[in-house]
Amino acid sequence: MxxxxxxxxxxxxxxxxxxxxxxxxxxxxxxxxxxxxxxxxxxxxxxxxxxxxxxxxxxxxxxxxxxxxxxxxxxxxxxxxxxxxxxxxxxxxxxxxxxxxxxxxxxxxxxxxxxxxxxxxxxxxxxxxxxxxxxxxxxxxxxxxxxxxxxxxxxxxxxxxxxxxxxxxSCGPAFLSFFLDQWINAAVETTGMDRGELTWIAGEMLLGTGKLLTQGGFTPLELQKRVTVPGGITAEALALLDSSLTGVFHRLIATTHGKYKEDLEKCDAQFGGPGAD
Structure with missing residues (x-):
């Protein structure tokens, strides 16, 4: 071939x-x-x-x-x-x-x-x-x-x-990398720990999380519950994320779909489809 x-x-x-x-x-x-x-x-x-x-x-x-x-x-x-x-x-x-x-x-x-x-x-x-x-x-x-x-x-x-x-x-690796980069930047600024070591730790964590979701039988919600102890550190941090990120993923989807619709209309116009004059 x-x-x-x-x-x-x-x-x-x-x-x-x-x-x-x-x-x-x-x-x-x-x-x-x-x-x-x-x-x-x-x-x-x-x-x-x-x-x-x-x-x-x-x-x-x-x-x-x-x-x-x-x-x-x-x-x-x-x-x-x-x-x-x-x-x-x-x-x-x-x-x-x-x-x-x-x-x-x-x-x-x-x-x-x-x-x-x-x-x-x-x-x-x-x-x-x-x-x-x-x-x-x-x-x-x-x-x-x-x-x-x-x-x-x-x-x-x-x-x-x-x-x-x-x-x-396709976009997910960029979105997750953005999240991790912001997290690592804050960690370096707060503690002074080596960026390379933190990046490696985060990468291994991401790899393991993916395996738990695809091979370990966990859903995202089940995985959160497995890690979280009521009243513990993870629970406090999840509550912060929940309040801080309210609506952000709906806005993310609206953004990607809006750009897609714009590009689709341009393609339709070129090919003489529904978006053409």
Whole structure:
């Protein structure tokens, strides 16, 4: 199987390298192009055998699966560029939430899918959200998820829930890192303890908490109760958090959904969909 990457920025390069480093792909199975060719050349230097393509159409022509790792408003131009080179047996995969399956199917003759990857795939972890177009057969899905399985846990979701699930799976590492960074900053300022040691402790705590939630049979509420002693230190701190964070997560969701709606309307306008004039 030959796999193409159009766009090798932050997430495109992360996905590409995770698949190679995990053994899911060999470098000589990968074709890649970028509007800044030097980025692909650097990837080739790290992964000898990787094919550097001089155009997006070349990447598309040589690949069975093509990941489109570009910003939402770049999609229409990319699809116009590669559309005539694609065959019905190929699969194009979007990795951005505002570009809809129906946008892709209206512009392309091939099979289409959409995933929302996570930075956690760099360490062969995290959930990969998967959505499939009407032309995808069961064997296509199995082959594709077999490719993703060494770096993630692929999960099928309804596209209507892409934003809220992305908040947790894709944005979540940034949100939790923000929380931990603020906490560590306060700890360093208050006690003078070494930042690196605190960061390591926090990371190990986060890793263990994740295992308790996914393997240990705990729900978040059950885990709070297991740690908390009535009238104890944890209980006092949880009460502070409860009063201080009232409504913040509803506002967070409103913010991410508001930005998503804005980007979706722009994509609809480009593709002549519901948001178009």
């Amino acid at each position: 030959k796999v193409g990457f159009i766009g090798t920025g932050s997430m495109g390069s992360l996905l590409l390298e995770a698949l190679i480093d995990s053994g899911s792909l060999a470098p000589n199975q990968v074709y890649a192009s970028n509007r800044t060719p030097e980025k692909v050349i650097r990837l080739q230097q790290r992964h000898p055998g990787l094919h550097v393509c001089t155009s997006n159409a070349e990447t598309a022509h040589n690949s069975d699966l093509i990941f489109l790792c570009v910003k939402p408003l770049q999609f229409k131009a990319i699809l116009d560029e590669i559309g005539s080179t694609l065959r019905p047996d190929q699969m194009v995969i979007s990795i951005t939430s505002p570009v809809q399956i129906h946008h892709l199917e209206s512009a392309l003759c091939c099979k289409v899918a959409k995933i929302i990857p996570s930075v956690a795939h760099r360490v062969q972890s995290g959930v990969c959200l998967c959505m499939y177009g009407s032309r995808i057969k069961e064997e296509d899905r199995q082959l594709f998820e077999h490719l993703l399985s060494p770096i993630s846990k692929p999960i099928l979701i309804d596209e209507s829930f892409v934003r809220i699930t992305s908040d947790l799976s």
